[in-house]
Amino acid sequence: MASRAKATILDIAREAGVSKSTVSLVLQGSGLIRPETAVKVRKAIEDVGYVYNRGAANLRKAHSNVIGMVINDLTNPFFAELAVGMERVFQAAGVVPFIANTAENPVRQEEVLKSMMEQGVAGLIVSPARGTTPGAFRRIEAAGVPVVFAMRRLPESRIPAIAPDNHRGAVLATEHLIRKGHRRLAFFGGSSDLVVYQERLGGFLEACETLGIPAADRLIVEGETSRKGGMACLETALAIPEPPTAALCFNDAVAFGVMLALRKRGLEAGTDFAVVGFDDVAEAEHYSPALTSVAVDTAGLGERAAHVMLKMIQSRTTRAEDHIGAVSLVVRESSGPDRNTQVGDAA
Amino acid sequence: MASRAKATILDIAREAGVSKSTVSLVLQGSGLIRPETAVKVRKAIEDVGYVYNRGAANLRKAHSNVIGMVINDLTNPFFAELAVGMERVFQAAGVVPFIANTAENPVRQEEVLKSMMEQGVAGLIVSPARGTTPGAFRRIEAAGVPVVFAMRRLPESRIPAIAPDNHRGAVLATEHLIRKGHRRLAFFGGSSDLVVYQERLGGFLEACETLGIPAADRLIVEGETSRKGGMACLETALAIPEPPTAALCFNDAVAFGVMLALRKRGLEAGTDFAVVGFDDVAEAEHYSPALTSVAVDTAGLGERAAHVMLKMIQSRTTRAEDHIGAVSLVVRESSGPDRNTQVGDAA
DNA sequence: CCCTATAAATGGAACGTTCCAATAAATCAA
DNA sequence: TTGATTTATTGGAACGTTCCATTTATAGGG
Structure with a gap:
């Protein structure tokens, strides 16, 4: 032996x-x-x-066969699905992706990126943590290592991003709610330091504008992008004099929180208050009531991101085009018509 | 520049x-x-x-600062939570864990392990894929790289395992159901090639034995450990002449599937049929009705596994003791008393 | 039988680091 | 002053690969 x-x-x-x-x-x-x-x-x-000993080999060979995936929140099934999509592609290409979690912490992200660079990764696919500073990827770009952003992008950066059409998705969802008869609408969750947030909120506002919902009848409540955050949003919204009757949520986690808070008040999503999520995670279909959500083809975006990365590595460039993925609204039970009830009273 | x-x-x-x-x-x-x-x-x-260039450095230094985490299903939030627990500990120790997903595929697992070895990992924390062959870790052990199993173990292996007290958890859950008045019980999901399955099923059977449920009134349905698998299990169970009135599920995913299938038949978990899950993932609390489940302190086990690994590396040994984590039953709404209804008729 | 062409195998230098032994500089005791 | 001691710094030999330029063996053509 x-x-x-x-x-x-x-x-x-x-x-x-x-x-x-x-x-x-x-x-x-x-x-x-x-x-x-x-x-x-x-x-x-x-x-x-x-x-x-790949380390020794890499000393001579120009580049390695490992690609780093840096993800901001592994516990969000959404990101896990993204990771799985990427893995499919990489596996076929004989590349091994190493995943690391930053837990939405820019400092941790810095460590993780550094470690991956030291390990000599051939490329980096990143879903940047909230509050990532503009300069965080300067060093990496300078080193000539290709980076692509997945799902999230950074405001000023010229790094290619693979993301769903957030604006369009929000427009679709908002139009749906308005067509269902709702006239007082809310946008729940997320925070404005995220580009994704601005895109989604932008779509919401644009649809309100075009379909004639006055600014006074739109409510925007920022909050954590989690179940807990969603619960808080609903409480805030129902506390005001003329509460909304429907909400577009920043993502599904927030939507689940809203539905949970509704149930706690003895209200039911879909009949008493319309809820629409974003991302269409697997769970959305199985929730009760089933959640109407904007499907973004998560795994597909993951595959796309992986392909772009492989192409960048192959052509030894650090530039690539952005890719905006198509979205569609999946209507389920949680987004019923406005019943013109004063839901605020039910508390 | x-x-x-x-x-x-x-x-x-x-x-x-x-x-x-x-x-x-x-x-x-x-x-x-x-x-x-x-x-x-x-x-x-x-x-x-x-x-x-850490590769070059490792050529001289005895060992590296990277630890591999090989996980069989990242999309299961349960494993993501486990990963997060480990990361907490490793971060504090200045070690960077690289995660890789095997998607429950032994061949893929082989590739991933090989790649991690080549990368010169200091240790490996593995939740082995189903159908892992006994010899899969022989090479790694021979190379002197410490390995610990998390959540799952292999039948013959002498590799230390960190896992919850599956037997005890199943006993607790089964006793709970029997005490609620149920007399015809089922065990849903999982397959017998998993040690975990044997432990959980063993607990179920033991509790049935001690509390006097005859073998004829116990139903065991193997199935995929997913929502889909759970749905199938329920269908199978309700098709027999004297169907069970309660089920202990292999894990929460199966339990969610069972609840979903119940709802499709117009039945409600908790009132029409009692459902208990295993693992107590975050979602269990928020489901509707909320799922009774065996809590295993996932993140805690992850931390423990990480600590054991660090100790093994430090003392350059490849041996360590198993660790069995305490479990507790969290009773929620899905496990109501037997109402003595013939649920089979409802279809 | 020699020359060339092809196929198969090889030695040595390089890759970017660490670590040991050695040197150089500064400090101190006598 | 001299030698011993401490404090900073340094060159050189590894580490395990790859890859180029050679060498050796085999075959073919004249």
Whole structure:
């Protein structure tokens, strides 16, 4: 079995009675080696329990086969789905993606990015944490390592971004609510330091404008992008004199929170108050009532991001075009018509 | 700015007017360097846009600061929570965990493990994919790299495992159902090639035994550990002549599926059929009706696993003790008393 | 039988770091 | 002053690969 000290190609060269160069060639699957020799070498590799040292190899080879995925919140199933989409593509390309979580913390993100760079990644796919400073990727760009943003983008950056058509999605959702008869609308959750927020809120406001909802009848409540945040939003909204009868939520997590808060008040989403989410996570379909949401084809965007990254690596460029993914509104039960009830009274 | 070719410590040595050794010392935060020199060096590092090459360093240093986390299903929020727990600990220890997903595929797992080994990880925390062959970790053990299993273990392996007390959890849950008056019980989901399954099913059967539920009144339905699997289980169960009135589910995903299938039939979990889940994911509390589940302190187990790993690395051993985490039953709405109704008829 | 062409295998230098042993400079005791 | 001690700094030899330029073996053509 394996000796204490790690085996190197020299050990296996000795074992197989060839030179280290031959072993190296076999390892790389070169056709220059006589098949019988290759077999002999592979046997020695097996016997000795050799493990390839990619670090040493990368010292000579220009670049590695690892790609870093830096994600701001792994516990959000939305991002996990994104990661899975990317993995599909990378696997087929023989590339191994390493994932790291930043937990929405820019400092942690800095550490993680640094670590990945030190590891010599060939490229980086990032969903930047909230509050990422503009300069955070300067070093990485300067080093010539390709970066693509997924789902989120940074305001000033020229790094290519793969994201859904947030504006359009919000317009679709808002029009849907208005067409259902709602006249006092709210936008719940998120915070304005996110570009995504501005895009989604922008779509909401634009639809209100075009379909004649006066500014006085629009309510905007910022909040955490979590169930808890959604609950808080609803409480805030129902506390005002003429509360809204429908809300577009920043994302599904917020929407779930809103529905939960409704239930706590004895109200039902869909009949007493219309709720629309964003992202259409798997759970949305299974919730009760099922959540109307803007589908963004998460896994598809992940695949797209991975493809863009591979292309960038291949053409050794650090530039690429943005990609805006198509969206669609999936209407389910949570967005019923306005019943013209004073929901505020029910509390 | 950064030149085309990557800067090395030699470049920054020249820039700062010192030797490469001095730069190396500064990089490692050695106290041997005069503070002013260190400042000078650090400035050069900044100016040149130098990025440390950990691969080269690992060639000399015995081991690296990266730990691999290999997880069988990232889209299950349960595992994401586990990952988050581990990350907390590793971050504090200055270690960067790289996560990779195997999507419950042993072949993929093999690739991922190989890649991590090649990358020179200091240790591996693994939640093994279903169908992992006994020999899958032989090479890794032989190489002296510490491995710990989290949440799942392998039948024959001597690799330390950190897992909840599955048996006890299942006993608690089953006793709860029986005490609620249920007499015909089912165990839904999972498959017998998982040790976890055997433990949970074992607890279920033991509790049935001690509390006098005859074998004829116990129904065991294997199935996918997903919502879809859960739905299928319920259908199967309600198709038999004397269907059960309550079920312990292999995990929460299965339980959610069961509840969904119930609703599709116009039945309600808790009143028409009692459902208990396992793992107590965050969602359980927020479901409607809220899901009774066995809480396993996921993040806590993640932390524990990380601690064990750090200790193993530090003491350069490949052995450690198993750790069985305490569990508790969280009773919510989904597990009401038996109403003695013939639920099978409702279809 | 020699020369050239092709195929297969090889030695050595390089990659960017660490670490040891050695040097140089500064401080101190006598 | 001298030698011993401490404090900072340094060159050089690894580490495990790749890749280029060679070498060696095999075959083919005249």
